Amino acid sequence: MSDLVDRVHTFRQSNVWIYSTMLVSACLSLLASFVLSVDAIALAKDPHANLSCNINSRISCGTVGVSWQAHLFGFPNAFLGLLAEPVVITIAVACLAKVRFPRGFMLAAQIVYTLGVIFAYWLFFQALFGIGALCPWCLLVTLSTTLVFASLTHINLRDNNLFLPPRAHEAGKAALRMGIDIMIVTLWLGAAIALVFWKYGATVFG
């Protein structure tokens, strides 16, 4: 059992696993952004458009889509996903093919994506506490953005693309070896799911 844990952890540190996770998550995020963009256009034509994911009063892309938060920069947020995720997909595919990007390039990717994650969670909290409705595609964006962020951070911490001093880099690598990162991600996502249920209870099933 303990041997299995070690094997899983070794595999988890491999480039194949990390970049595959990044690739799949970025593809899911792109898909969700695309659907949300199409919905945004439908809502612009008709604010009452009955979207496929208007399941009930609590799960409603329409309610979320017409909120001001959904157009924070004057255009639908989903357009940002359409712009950013293909870049992540490109990085992931290139790295799977053993391309090594310059450290500065990866650092820039890390900075931009960190802003993206912050924005995604700001929207998550707005939907939960401000708008009062959730949309399944937005939740998919929240989830996949978290996973892309986790894998990108994993790589950049491991390869020291973050230009950390040696001691901090060693500590970071040790944390990765001990699986601290996966614990943080798991608990973080668990907390997000618990928050959704705490706020909306069983309504989210229906």
Next chain:
Amino acid sequence: MAQQKKPRTLSGATTNKAPKISGAEAATQRELLRQAREREERERKVRRTVTFGTLGVVVIGLVVLLIAVVVPALSKKAAAAGSYGLTVGADSAPVTVDIYQDFICPYCGQFDRAQSADLKSLVDAGSVKVVFHVMNFLDSSSNGTKYSTRAADAFVTVAKQQPSAALAFDTALYTDQPAEGSDGLTDAQIADRARSAGVSASVIATFANQPNLDFVTKSNQAAFDEGIQSTPTVKINGTVFKGDLYTAGAFKTAIQAAK
């Protein structure tokens, strides 16, 4: 496994070195190796604790979720619901339409604007009675003014005291419906709409006391207990209507077919 290899290279190295420094160097190397092995073992232990700890927390979380959310949801469905329906129309009408609604819910408004003319003619003709179930679970969507409760309270008053005007008042509340997330209508605007719907001044005068707050809350709870999870939910003779609620036609046809 890897630990077996390392001492061998170490011993090989010692034999090749000049005897004078070999002892000290080997000792340093052995010491370094020992430290590396110790660190590896330490990390292994932490890794195991972290992995199983996280798994444990996830499992506990799932169990709590199951007990706190799923079980109550199922048992609530089984629990008997009290009756908080407000009937409008002739008791002898052959078809009963149940409407579960919250006055700030945009889709309830869409439903009403599409179907109210058909419903009114069917009720007037005596072929349908409508049972309204008011809900206020969207109270948080009116900037703290609790529009859902205020509108429902006034509606219950009208449905109880002047049922003949209830249908018109319902429609009046949904005409130019305030958006979800707005303040909703003011109490004065609710009274104005009641007046325009033909509610008598003496009934409107009782709105101010909000006499049905308890009724509205219990009606909302009863609807949830019945398993209603979204608004509008519309039933024809007790069966949820799954057709198009938001365009006139299909709903009327389904009612006429239910006779």
